[in-house]
Amino acid sequence: MTSVDLNADMGESFGPWVMGQDAELLEVITSANIACGFHAGDPDVMAQTMATAVARGTGIGAHPGFPDLQGFGRRKMQLSQDSLRNLVAYQFGAARAMAHAAGGEVRHLKLHGALANMCSADEAMARAAYEGALSVDPEIIVMVLAATAQQRAVEALGCRWAGEIFADRAYNDDATLVDRSQPGAVIHDAELAARRMVAMVQAGAIITESGKQIPAAVDTICLHGDGKTALEIARHVRRALEAAGVTLETFPGRRGTV
Template identity: 65%
Template sequence: MKVDLNADMGEGFGPWKMGDDAGLLQIVTSANIACGAHAGDWDVMADTMRKAAAHGVGIGAHPGFADLQGFGRRPMAMSNESVGRLVAWQFGAARGVAATVGAEVRHLKLHGALANMASRDRDLARAAYGAALRVDAHVILLVLAGTEQEAAARELGADWAGEIFADRGYRDDATLIPRGTEGAMIDDPDAAAERMVRFVEAGAIIAASGHEIPAACDSICLHGDGPGAVAIAQAVRDALRGAGVALQPMAGRRA
């Protein structure tokens, strides 16, 4: 049994730092790097990509809404066509910056409110992913497992990997419990680690209600912006290894 550990990184901006990217790069196997819209800038992107490559960590583009103040977590009303261009613009920037440091972008993961909206709206997900695929037909789409994101990736015939979250609670439809709502966040490292072993071994998302949703548990997201991020990441890594799960950068699937 194999699984990828991914974390969102490169979310600083200019002199402002966010998260312990250096610590997470010792633990994860893939990094989702902000592309300058919801967070990050060209210098932060380049530095994070260079360090990820040096650690053998797979590099991914992490496009979101152009909302620095809201960190990309506020829904925005945009046409699907415009969303596609927004994603292509950020993906192209990530690919260009990666090339300057001798690295390449292997995967793409939508961020924040854009990701949440695409998990419920298949047409929006198709617009975002279709635009990315026109930039690179072989990029791996890291999708929220069991949602409309996965359905869109399948319809597009793309390489994709299913993602589950170590520190977020789930509703019965495989979408995340909204932040600020009871059960949305799992802050205890041991609890996060134990549930990830259960998810991976069951091949399913286990909702807060106890309902099990069969899912492709290819990659586990370890959020990098919380104070306990590194502790949770280390606990999840240790627990998976203890359960005999091999850790490696994600591979795409089409089935």
């Protein structure tokens, strides 16, 4: 029986500015990546999101990003490896504290936005970021963009990890995501997204825009929370996977190479 986790980025509201549809998404997903206050979120939002995730039994993840509230963490920044380690450790520590206060625990970590995209192409950068988290908790499960430099970094570190694919993003032939500035990079058609995810889960591979299949560890699927069609896509993907006989559950984490 094939199983897969469904994750979404959330807790990204800030003060009175609401981002995403967290409450509704928490009815669909099995793991929540909660912003740590640097690219989005604030202490009140973190506390509320953590408490809701704990109440629903949803797996909790820390979602650190660049210190870029205005750009929502989607602008590239150049940091030394030491600063990058500290950046991730700081945000991860905050997430652990807030989860503990809510009666839960952080079981995984997923990088956000430009930080994630840069690490998907730069193994040394990815390794530094993950070392920051592992210095806080050596048993944390690192969620990685499957078949990229992020995966090579966790394999080299020997830590626990889970491979991620995206329901609403198009792929290049090197397994990286098509840049958001390019036409078709973001998928808004819920039926299309659902068909793609069933096909990738069944194939155990990323299917790129050119039709190329890249064997991948498909442990979890990202369902974004922002955007007009995000919730519709999430619901369609879940229904399609269940109809295909796929079990939905939190990932256990793996070690070593695929």
